[in-house]
Amino acid sequence: MSTRIAFLKGHGTENDFVIVPDPENAVDLSPSAVAALCDRRAGIGGDGLLHVVRSAAHPEAAHLAAEAEWFMDYRNGDGSIAEMCGNGVRVFARYLQRAGHVTEGDLAVATRGGVKRVHIAKAGAGAGSGEGDVTVGMGRALLPEGDVMVSVGERSWPARNVNMGNPHAVAFVADLAHAGDLHDAPPFSPASAYPDGVNVEFVVDRGPRHVALRVHERGSGETRSCGTGACAVAVAAARRDGADPAATGTPVTYTVDVPGGTLVITERPDGEIEMTGPAVIVAEGEFDADWLRGLGR
Numbered sequence: 001m002s003t004r005i006a007f008l009k010g011h012g013t014e015n016d017f018v019i020v021p022d023p024e025n026a027v028d029l030s031p032s033a034v035a036a037l038c039d040r041r042a043g044i045g046g047d048g049l050l051h052v053v054r055s056a057a058h059p060e061a062a063h064l065a066a067e068a069e070w071f072m073d074y075r076n077g078d079g080s081i082a083e084m085c086g087n088g089v090r091v092f093a094r095y096l097q098r099a100g101h102v103t104e105g106d107l108a109v110a111t112r113g114g115v116k117r118v119h120i121a122k123a124g125a126g127a128g129s130g131e132g133d134v135t136v137g138m139g140r141a142l143l144p145e146g147d148v149m150v151s152v153g154e155r156s157w158p159a160r161n162v163n164m165g166n167p168h169a170v171a172f173v174a175d176l177a178h179a180g181d182l183h184d185a186p187p188f189s190p191a192s193a194y195p196d197g198v199n200v201e202f203v204v205d206r207g208p209r210h211v212a213l214r215v216h217e218r219g220s221g222e223t224r225s226c227g228t229g230a231c232a233v234a235v236a237a238a239r240r241d242g243a244d245p246a247a248t249g250t251p252v253t254y255t256v257d258v259p260g261g262t263l264v265i266t267e268r269p270d271g272e273i274e275m276t277g278p279a280v281i282v283a284e285g286e287f288d289a290d291w292l293r294g295l296g297r
Contacts, residue, residue: 003289007037007044008095010281012087012134014224014260018046019095019281025057031079033292038077044287047223048085049075050092061110068108068115070096076219084113084165086227090134090279093118098281104132113165114139134279138228139165140271141235144193150200151187152180159188159200160236164273166218167198168232172240176204179214182222201229203237211237212257224260231273234265245269 005027008019018037020027029051038046051073055061061071072092074085089109096102097120104123109116116139121132142163150159150171155178159169169188173179179186179202186200197218206212213233215226234254238244243252245267253266263277 004286005289005292006284006286008098008281008284009044009046010050010091010094010279011260012090012225012227012279013258013263013277015048015085015087015226015258016046016224017048017050017088017091018044019050019052019091021052021095021099023052023054023057025053027051028292029073029075031075033079034075035077035079036292037287038079047077047217047220048082048088049077050088050095051075052092052095055110060112064110064115068110070101071110074111076217077221078219080219081112082166082219084111084116084228086136086138086164086229086231086275087225087277087279088227089116089118089136090227090275090277091281093120093134093136094131094279094281111165131278131280133276135274135276136227138231138273138275141232141267141273143235143239146190146193148193149189151189152178160232160239161193162232162235164228164231166228167194167196168201168229169194169198170201170203170233170236172236173202173204176202176212176214178202179216182214182216184221185216185218199226199229199232201226201233203233206255206257209237209241209253210255210257214259225258225263227263227275227277230256230258230263231265231275235267235273238267246271 055065055071117137119135148159157171159171
């Protein structure tokens with residue numbers, strides 16, 4: 001009799017994920033298996049996969065076990081490994097809450113981008129489902145020097161290079177439609193700026209400290225939301241607008257509209273960036289381990 005493997009489906013501002021609870025790191029998730037699970041026609045469907053593992057049970061996170069019990073082993077929709085996913089961390093925390101591993105309040109989550117501090121608000125304190133919004137400490141942004149250009153068709157724009165534990169190129173445009181279909185990665189230059197590829201955000205202004213974006217996520221294509229991208233955009237917009245909390249001692253908050261909803265991003269004087277938004281679990285079920293094994297390596 002074949003083994004059944006539990007999964008859940010969740011999203012944060014419609015950036016959606018397959019969730020595979022696996023506390024002891026016993027499920028072999030090859031890149032091809034992850035890509036099949038995230039396939040929207042032949043699999044469960046998702047922009048990425050959240051592999052839920054105890055830090056002590058995963059070789060990449062064992063050194064973080066004293067700081068964070070749980071490790072978010074995040075994979076892109078094509079099966080590749082990613083350092084971090086901001087919307088994914090919120091959904092990961094919501095799963096831990098749903099499973100009874102944590103309650104409302106503060107917790108720590110280990111990621112390849114370091115330990116992230118998370119706060120789950122009380123029920124009724126958030127938008128959408130009635131569950132409290134989730135705030136994630138996203139760390140500090142790095143702003144590598146050097147000019148970057150991104151292109152779509154015959155149009156090109158200068159972009160701000162922002163690293164949020166993963167790389168971003170933020171381009172301010174006149175119209176979000178200029179980004180095209182974003183199925184394929186927009187070309188960028190110089191190639192040396194992003195040797196492992198890049199997430200590209202196209203941004204327009206909506207009002208004072210209020211912007212909207214579309215994003216091509218490395219390994220996933222255009223997605224409905226990108227948490228690290230929203231943070232990168234807020235930082236790039238703040239610097240463009242002449243705001244630097246480290247210099248003024250005053251936090252800066254931007255509202256960032258994404259196709260799937262709205263995120264609120266605050267950069268503090270110490271450089272820490274906090275992202276607040278909804279996280280929803282929409283379904284759960286099981287899949288057959290034999291199907292997974294039959295996908296090959």
